[in-house]
Amino acid sequence: MISSTAIAHLKEKLGDANVLHEKEDLLTLGYDSTPGVHHLPEVVVYPTSSEQVVAAMEIAEREGLPLTPRGSGTGLSGGSVPVKGGMVLCLTRMNRILEIDEENLTATAEAGVITLDLFNAVAAKGLFYPPDPGSQKISTLGGNVAENAGGLRGLKYGVTRDYVMALKGVLADRSLIATGGKSVKDVAGYGFKDLLVGSEGTLGIITEITVKLIPPPQDKRTILAYFDDVRTAGEAVSRIIAAKIIPSTMEIMDRAVINCVEDYVKIGLPRQMAALLLIEVDGHPAPVAEEAAGVRKILEEVKAAEIHVARDAEHAAGLAAARRTALSALARVSPTTLLEDATVPRSRLAETFGEIERLREKYQLKVGTFGHAGDGNLHPTVLCDERDHDEMARAHAFYNELYEQVLAWGGTVSGEHGIGLAKKEYLARQIGPGGVQVMKRIKQTFDPQGLLNPGKIFDEGDPCTKAHVEEGFRVSH
Amino acid sequence: MISSTAIAHLKEKLGDANVLHEKEDLLTLGYDSTPGVHHLPEVVVYPTSSEQVVAAMEIAEREGLPLTPRGSGTGLSGGSVPVKGGMVLCLTRMNRILEIDEENLTATAEAGVITLDLFNAVAAKGLFYPPDPGSQKISTLGGNVAENAGGLRGLKYGVTRDYVMALKGVLADRSLIATGGKSVKDVAGYGFKDLLVGSEGTLGIITEITVKLIPPPQDKRTILAYFDDVRTAGEAVSRIIAAKIIPSTMEIMDRAVINCVEDYVKIGLPRQMAALLLIEVDGHPAPVAEEAAGVRKILEEVKAAEIHVARDAEHAAGLAAARRTALSALARVSPTTLLEDATVPRSRLAETFGEIERLREKYQLKVGTFGHAGDGNLHPTVLCDERDHDEMARAHAFYNELYEQVLAWGGTVSGEHGIGLAKKEYLARQIGPGGVQVMKRIKQTFDPQGLLNPGKIFDEGDPCTKAHVEEGFRVSH
Known part of the structure; x- marks a missing residue:
């Protein structure tokens, strides 16, 4: 329990308004955007300068409080949840x-x-x-x-x-x-x-x-394509890259996501389609026109069910905004939304969709998948209810088996969400116990007492020992 | 001195032809492309697999030999010179x-x-x-x-x-x-x-x-401009970037370099000019044409003395090849060529040329400067004779003072050549003793016995102590 002296010190250093310690204030700072993870901190501080960051850290160390830094808490792997309690250091007021x-x-x-x-x-x-x-x-x-x-x-x-x-x-x-x-x-x-x-x-x-910073693209075209089956969408992605066209965006949604998004934003997405690709090409107007034509030709060749070119910038922005609602749209459907971040070498995209479908059937789950198709970065999302223990166990098994295949294909357990709390066990599977030891060595070098964001990426204890090193200490992929 | 048993072991593991230990064979492996640094190794090995790398390392450790890895030895900061003797591990035969x-x-x-x-x-x-x-x-x-x-x-x-x-x-x-x-x-x-x-x-x-890998640019234009003074060339570079044109290449040579290159390759460079800019724009033909026109317009505005557009790909390749000879051309002129690697934020380019000129005058040296103007990455090169101690002292003072200014402008002591042996003292000036301690912590974490490439980046000894940490351990720029 943080002492009242420490609270007073923090207020003195950071200002009254920048130190929260009443339970009702702390409640919302125990979450980020990851479902099912919540832990109350003892105190939340909002430094407004790096000197105040140092002052807060000094008081945290003196009080023996673990320290969890955070921004807006939009993270999807639990990285900013204060699982060990202590102090949350929120940087949102250093915003110049x-x-x-x-x-x-x-x-x-x-x-x-x-x-x-x-x-x-x-x-x-x-x-x-x-x-x-x-x-x-x-x-x-x-x-x-x-x-x-x-x-x-x-x-x-x-x-x-x-x-x-x-x-x-x-x-x-x-x-x-x-x-x-x-x-x-x-x-x-x-x-x-x-x-x-x-x-x-x-x-x-x-x-x-x-x-x-870079100069902005002068022009942009947005193309929307619907498919009768997901694998064809995956094939379109591969063919576009093989044609040496690098769109700025190549987003995919499957039928479940199309329907959730349409329920949410009502922009007339065709509910019966198996998949949608939202493709943007940008740059100088001349290559943009050629690339848009090239994309269209490939979509026709693979027999996309429908191909639409955005009428104007507003229409295009509307489509992109609809894509950005995918997670919110899915989150409305069920009490619990488990979002994962499987990423594969681009050439494995169609197979990954096949595997998701196979596992969805096997484990009898409701799954919606969207993501950055051009990067091979998918977000297979299980819509479930955490009170249903059997369903949660099946969801866990689904991801376990999916990641096994993703790793076998040379993919990664996180393309962009980080390891945080949610993926610690998967990390070890990807980089091996030796790989985890390499990470721990680095952690111990810079934070030997484990003050900063404890409990994240890997568990405490089990330090890097000579025995580990002699055992082989191999990072394999 | 390496034992004959160790040589025999190495030959057994790597094959006779992949282990050199006779003095005449070792001589050339004691250099890289950095002037004035040479040290004989005791043995050179050419592994052909990672298993052979491990085997060689094991024998090196057993024999107490420091180990210096290298490739072709084109480095310009002495990074692959075996300053502590021991084993050179040359990877040129792992070339598939x-x-x-x-x-x-x-x-x-x-x-x-x-x-x-x-x-x-x-x-x-x-x-x-x-x-x-x-x-x-x-x-x-x-x-x-x-x-x-x-x-x-x-x-x-x-x-x-x-x-x-x-x-x-x-x-x-x-x-x-x-x-x-x-x-x-x-x-x-x-x-x-x-x-x-x-x-x-x-x-x-x-x-x-x-x-x-990325798709190759479809088109390229090469423009050559000459200037009556170097600052105007610097201004042209700034204006091109400010116009949001990002050429693929924007190379600069001053008068001394122009003359050395012309002596060497005889392609008709005008010897009286103060500077030359070699600019390449590449990509889709439409933006390439626009960017080439934009570059030309800016060169006219700043009153470049002459502007030439390469007639064809062959002519352009000839010009680029001439630029690539700059170092060799300079190296022919004097017994010793000291090449540095000062890099500044692009906006400081013209001032940096002014400073080089001022210091050249002050220290009465022969200096040729070329480099990657678009990156603010210059190679001010002192043409001297290492047997002339007074001249060498002036060269040292020249670089010292130049780097002081480069660092004051937020630049770096190495844009692309690395620290190696040659820049250890400058590194500490750039990142501070605290910064060096951060680097040493990392080194000690992964190589506590200092087996790999010892003597590079920072000196041994002076380990990272608690006292250092408590002193402040600040990395400043």
């Missing part, structure tokens, strides 16, 4: 955009800036920040960096990691760090910045980020 | 291209494959591997990954790191590792792959690499 450097094509912002706010601010200067996680209206840039967030435009433009040029932050020992800069090339020392990206708040607290 | 996966747009190759061979092999399948370090005809892919090599196309296409999807290798404790895969998104665990990229052979030996 510090600079947009038009000469060097960079933007610098505090960790709590909303992703879409940054996108809009740079767009106002005629520049483009491509990473667009599904939650971009709510998610923070710091959270995006900590999770190495993906998004809908990843196929052509890459993910958050590809845009991080510099980071400032605080390590577990409260040292302030700054790594990277505005030089577009920098090989001075190890890629420490690259280690922090995707470290899920377990190696340090990121407070400030400099991202790379 | 294992797979070109046209569906997933990846290529997998052993570490010893020549960069240009990989480029050509994927080009034959209609695909494109963009990273093109100056030494691509000789350098190995493994060396490129270990150094995170840049190149001429970095401005638009990025550097080696941006293309590495998966790595296999051996850590200091001889555990085999595999990290990453063919999935284009993967956030399962820490970015260990990203830590290995650019670790200069100090954290592990990379044996196999999977890289991302």
Whole structure:
């Protein structure tokens, strides 16, 4: 239990309004967007500067409180749930955009800036920040960096990691760090910045980020195709890439998702279709026109049931917005929504859909699948009720068997959601016990006492011993 | 001194032809392409499989031999010079291209494959591997990954790191590792792959690499501009980027380099000009035509002295090849060529040229500067004679003062050559003693006995102590 002296200290350092400790205030900070995981913190702090981050960390350490950093809590792997209680350090009030450097094509912002706010601010200067996680209206840039967030435009433009040029932050020992800069090339020392990206708040607290910007695409075409069966949609994706067309977006929804989305937004999606592909090509108008024609030709060749080209930008935006509602639309249907993040090499996409269908039948579950088809990144979502223990066991078995196949195909258990709490057991299966030991070595190097975001990525205890090393310590894939 | 038993063991494990230990054989393996650094190893091994890498490492450890991995030795920071003697492990005989996966747009190759061979092999399948370090005809892919090599196309296409999807290798404790895969998104665990990229052979030996490929540009235009003064060339670079044109290449040479290159290749470069910009725009023919016109307009606006558009692909290739000879051309002129790798945020380019000129005057040196102007990545090269101690002291003072300014502008002491031996003292100035301690913590985590490439990046001894941590342990930029 946090002492009243500590609360007083925190209030003194951070200001009364930036320290919450009443139970009713704490309730909502015990969640992120992952179903079925909740844990009350003892105190929540909202630092407004890196000095306040350090001050809060000092008090947390003195009080023996584990510390869980978070942004808006849009994470889907439980990474910001304070499973060990203690202090939640919420960065949403460090939300200033510090600079947009038009000469060097960079933007610098505090960790709590909303992703879409940054996108809009740079767009106002005629520049483009491509990473667009599904939650971009709510998610923070710091959270995006900590999770190495993906998004809908990843196929052509890459993910958050590809845009991080510099980071400032605080390590577990409260040292302030700054790594990277505005030089577009920098090989001075190890890629420490690259280690922090995707470290899920377990190696340090990121407070400030400099991202790379690019010139925006001048033109965009949106094409919507419906299919009588999912495998054909998968084949279309493979053929488009094989034709050397790299769309900015290539999103897929299966019948269950089409129906949930249509129930939710009522834009006239055809409920009987087995799958939908939403494809955007962007760039200079000339290649965009050619690529759109190329995509259309391939969709015709594979015999897509219907092919529609968005009439105008508004229509296109409506379709993209409908896709972004997929998770919310699914979440309305059943008490519990289990969302996974299986990612396979692109060539395995059609087979993965086949496997999902086979397992859905086998385990008699309601499953809707959507995702970033161009990246091989699927979100097979089980719609269930956590009070039904038999159903939950079947859902668990479904994912277990699916991941086994995904890993056999050289895929990954997480394309963009991170490991957090939800995927710890799957991580070990992917990278092996040796791989987990490599990760633990890194964790122990930077946070030997396990203060930062404890209980995430891998379990405590079972430290890296000499015996482990001698046993083989193999990371296999 | 290595024992004859150890030599016999090595020959047994690797084959007679893959173990060199006679002095005349060892001589050439004591160099890389960095002037003034040479050290004889005791033995050189050429493993042909990762099992042989492990076997050689085991014998090295048993014999107490430090181990320096290397590829072709084109490095420019002394990173593959065996300064502590011992064993050189040369990966040039692990040189198979294992797979070109046209569906997933990846290529997998052993570490010893020549960069240009990989480029050509994927080009034959209609695909494109963009990273093109100056030494691509000789350098190995493994060396490129270990150094995170840049190149001429970095401005638009990025550097080696941006293309590495998966790595296999051996850590200091001889555990085999595999990290990453063919999935284009993967956030399962820490970015260990990203830590290995650019670790200069100090954290592990990379044996196999999977890289991302992209569709090749369909068209290219090459423009050559001459300037009466270097600052105008710098201004042209800034204005081109500000106009949201991202050329694939934007290379600069000053008068000294123009003259050396002309002496060497005799293609009619105008010797009286202060600077030359070689600009390539590539992609779809329509934007390429527009971008070429946009570049030309800006060159006219800043009053470039002459503007030439390459007549055809052959002419363009000739110009690019001439640029690639810059280092060789300079190296012919004086007994010693000191090449540096200062990189600044692009907006500081013109000022950096001003500073180089000021310092050249101040220290009365012969300096030629060329580099990747679009990246702010310059190679100010002092042409001198290492037997002239006074001149060498002035050269040292020149670089010292230049780097001071480069760091004050938020630049880096190495854009693409790495720290190796040559820049250890500069690294500490850039990232601070705290930053060096962060790097050392990582090194100690993976190579506690300092077996791999000792003496590189930072000096041994001076370990990371609790006192250091408590002192502040700040990484500042």
